[in-house]
Amino acid sequence: MALKHKTRNIGLTVMLTGTFISSLSISLLSSALPSIMREFSVSATIGQWLSTVYILVLGIVTATSAFLINRFNSKHLFVSGMLLFLAGCTISIFAPNFTVLILSRVIQACGAGILMPVTQVVILKTYPVSQHGKAMGIIGLVIGVAPAVGPTLSGLIVDMSGWKSIFYLLAAISVIVVILSVILLTGIDGKRGGSIEMTSLVLYGIGFCSLMIGVTNRERYGWTSLSTLGPLAAGIVCLYLFAVRQFRVPLPLLQLRILKDRGFAVSSILIMITYISMMSGTMRVPIYIQSVRGLSALTSGTLLLPGSALLVVFNPITGYLYDRFGARLISIFGMIFLGAGSGAFALAGIETPLLIITAMYAMRMVGIAFLLMPLSAYGLRNLNGEQMAHGNAIVNSLRQMAGALGSSILVAFMGAASATEAVTDIHGINVSFAIEAGLVMLGLLITLIFIRNERQIA
Incomplete structure (x- = not known):
């Protein structure tokens, strides 16, 4: 076990705190972007890369986590990840221009890409299989909740003391976590040597970066432009070659x-x-509240807060329910709630009462709480030690990449359906949420067909 019984809770709290702030950083700049864009004189398309590049690098580094976990001591990895994240935050504070700020986000994401999977593997190895639902519920408080509360928290921080205060806060917490980690953690030693499969890593990184560039270019050049289709085609080819290579090399980057x-x-x-x-x-609900309804960022954050709070409350509950009843029933329940919340936004208007909007968003968050971590526990339940590291790497990496690409595509549909792409209107909001609701209904169908009503085996 990575942590002795007497210090397990304290040690896990330290690891979860570090992982929480790195996950929080995914969406923490959303409300700060206007201020950053004005200070460095960049457009919205360029400014958005502060979040996009973070998610991209996070997904790429996460893909290497299986190799790192199987080779190096988990304590050393965690401390190294925290130091990288701290270095990135420090550079952000003193960044003289936008290019350096982007570089600082890359460094932060490199650290975060190590922290998330290491913490997840340590927790799963600390708890017995019969309590993996509980363990994943704890992890869900970090990985699932942090990005959801980021916009609300950043709005409050930026309004009070400016965007740099975000990185002062993250850096201060990072210093405390590093010190406590050195003192309290013991760690699991890696059991395998070898080297990382660099060709696979290059194909993986180029593939996802190309897809993201293609989706981003659509806003400026359209779907039929070579500037859009070229990167999309290159991304698909690189990811295909990556997938094929994972079945042919003796030590793949990811055991697909x-x-x-x-x-x-x-x-x-x-x-x-x-x-x-x-x-x-x-991304889209704050756009609806601020751009379509004309309300303030503070109002937007306040309306989203109950949903974020419910996500916090229900994550450990759904972990317990998974351990007790298995994945099928709670996954069905989660998909229904998420689909109903998305469908409600597809029907929302510019006069829909704000209390109803809050309830709709909260319904979505409850559905997500019933899905994210219980499904992770369900997928990893049959994997052994080495496979668990690769399984975590695959799930975490795919989750980040899907979130980045999927969000960009839905935002693109939102803009395309609006009267003018420069200004989002209610029709664009409705269309994008209708597409999402259809995707969730597909998820419900997959759940009904393939998720069996089984219980965890101790």
């Missing part, structure tokens, strides 16, 4: 053969659908 386990494959697909809904919702 794990996807032959039906439970793992199905849960991975459903987690991607869930994360697309969650990440895109944190």
Whole structure:
């Protein structure tokens, strides 16, 4: 076990705190973007890369986590990840221009890409299999909740003391976590040597970056432009070559053969659908409240707060329910709630009462709480030690990439359906949420067909 029984709770709290702030950083700049754009004189398309590049690098580094976890001591990895994240925050504070600020986000994401999977593997190895639902519920408080509360928290911080105060706060917490980690954590030693499969890593990184560039270019050049289709085609080809290579090399970057386990494959697909809904919702609902309804950022954050709070409350509850009843029933319940919340936004108007909007968003968050971590526990339940590291790497990486790409695509549909792409209107909001609701209904169908009503085996 990574942590002795007497210090387990304290040690896990330290690891979860570090992972929480790195996850929080995914969406923490959403309300700060206007201020940053004005200070560095960049457009919205360029400014958005502060979040996009973070998610991209996070997904790429997460893909290497299986190799890192199987080779190095988990304590050393965690401390190294925290130091990288701290370095990135420090550079952000003193960034003289936008290019350096982007670089600082890359460094932060490199640290976060190590922290998330290491913490997840340590917790799963600390708890017995019969309590993996509880363990994943705890992890869900970090990985699932942090990006959801980011916009609300950042709005409050930016209004009070400016965007740099975000990085002062993250840096201060990072210093405390590093000190406590050195003192309290013991760690699991990696058991394998070898080297990382660099060709696979390059193909993986270029593939996802190209897809993101293609989706981003659509806003400026349209879907039929070579500037859009070229990167999209390059991304698809690179990811195809990456997938083929994982079955041919002796030590793959990601053991994609794990996807032959039906439970793992199905849960991975459903987690991607869930994360697309969650990440895109944190972007589009504030746009609806602020741009379409003309309300303030503070009002937007206040309306989203109850949903974020329910996500916090229900994550440990759904972990207990998974341990007690299995994945099928709670996954069905989660998909129904998420689909109903998305469908409600597809029917919302500019006069819909704000209390109803809050309830609709809260319904979505409850559905996500019933899906994200229980599905992760379900998918990983049959994997052994080394496979668990690869399984975590696959799920975490795919989740981040799906969230980034899916959000961009849904935002693109939102803009295309609006009267003018420069100004989002209610029709664009309705169309994008209708598409999302259809995607969630597909997830419900997959759940009904493939998720079996089984209980965890101790």
